[in-house]
Amino acid sequence: xxxxxxxxxxxxxxxxxxxxxxxxxxxxxxxxxxxxxxxxxxxxxxxxxxxxxxxxxxxxxxxxxxxxxxxxxxxxxxxxxxxxxxxxxxxxxxxxxxxx
Numbered sequence: 001x002x003x004x005x006x007x008x009x010x011x012x013x014x015x016x017x018x019x020x021x022x023x024x025x026x027x028x029x030x031x032x033x034x035x036x037x038x039x040x041x042x043x044x045x046x047x048x049x050x051x052x053x054x055x056x057x058x059x060x061x062x063x064x065x066x067x068x069x070x071x072x073x074x075x076x077x078x079x080x081x082x083x084x085x086x087x088x089x090x091x092x093x094x095x096x097x098x099x100x
Contacts, residue, residue: 052077052093 044060054072062068
């Protein structure tokens, strides 16, 4: 599950748009699952294949990410990251897979 929160940029930032801060965990947590079941309006879900290509998204995803369901089908999660974050994300996924 990827859990995210929109953050307001710091006052020193010249960019006014909100930022989505997302944290990825490989296992669904009971408290997150319950929020999805209850229809929490600030939660969206995506399902990925093992290579991180998006297989399915819910209706909230388009609202929060700004991409249509059709656009996201078979797009790799890595393709949605800023290039500055790719190596860090890859290293963390490798570390997580090595631990399991």
